Amino acid sequence: MVTIRQKLVSVSQAIKITNGKNNAKKYIVVHETDNTNNGADADAHARLQIDGNSRQASWHWQVDDKEAVQSFEHFWECWGAGTYVGNSQGIQVEICVNSDGDYIKAVENAASLIAKIIKDENIATQNIVQHNYFSGKNCPRNIRAGKVPWSYFIEMVKSAEDIQNPPVETQKYRILTGTYSTLKAAKSAAHVMKTTFGWLVYIEQDGANYRIKTGTFTGINTVKKAVNKIKNDKLAQVTYIKDAEEDV
Structure with a gap:
């Protein structure tokens, strides 16, 4: 290597x-x-x-x-x-x-x-x-x-390396975080996802709280890696993987 x-x-x-x-x-x-x-x-x-x-x-x-x-x-x-x-x-x-x-x-x-x-x-x-x-x-x-x-x-x-051609995945997913109690906290986490990870992200209001929704990821392995980035950087305590076609 x-x-x-x-x-x-x-x-x-x-x-x-x-x-x-x-x-x-x-x-x-x-x-x-x-x-x-x-x-x-x-x-x-x-x-x-x-x-x-x-x-x-x-x-x-x-x-x-x-x-x-x-x-x-x-x-x-x-x-x-x-x-x-x-x-x-x-x-x-x-x-x-x-x-x-x-x-x-x-x-x-x-x-x-x-x-x-x-x-x-x-x-x-x-x-x-x-x-x-x-x-x-x-x-x-x-x-x-x-x-x-x-x-x-x-x-x-x-x-x-012992490379296997990856299967072609077309299924798209989004990540939703748990809620943040303040808009400032949500913006802080979203800023890292945008500037460090290069992701498209949105902040949505959920009652009195806020949550982050990402753009789409193609393939379950790709979205799982993205979830791990969120966890490793302690940007959210809770994350959900959603089918991008679902009404979220």
Whole structure:
């Protein structure tokens, strides 16, 4: 397993170079940096993003022969794929091609990282795509040239972990919290869900009290993970999972 760490871009910077926090996380989009300069490794590209990238571009991960560094949580819609759908539904992974690095090892690390993302985000392996898939750009250049054939790269992902393609789930759910005695308490919890988790949330009055209702989550496993986030951050003592089609 590749070494993973975070070097997250600040929210104030992120809002300038993304489309916000509603990434559908349907695809993993594979790129190469095209930067062959010595030292243009994962940390260098992470620093580029955190210090304010002069380009109108952003991506979630950069991977080299030693590590994978995360710049954005997956809920951000980064400007990487070149199209609205690719940006709003894709997790962008950049493979470093610095000349002082081991490119083949970087590709192996990218496969290992993507195997983890597949499990974490419940993404099907057939939705691992090249940047070219969305924009037509010749990217990832070396993979497309056959240095590591795309079919072999996908097999690397599959063999990096014991991955099972997740079943396609279409059932949608919402989370309702128990009630808060004050509007201030409900707003405080809702603020964390919006800004930290990237969720769509609503505050509803329930008699003299208030409760939070989330937007929809697709699949029971996804909504259960969301409930665990609420519990772990102690945002609500009671939660309910509801079918999104129910009148709540």
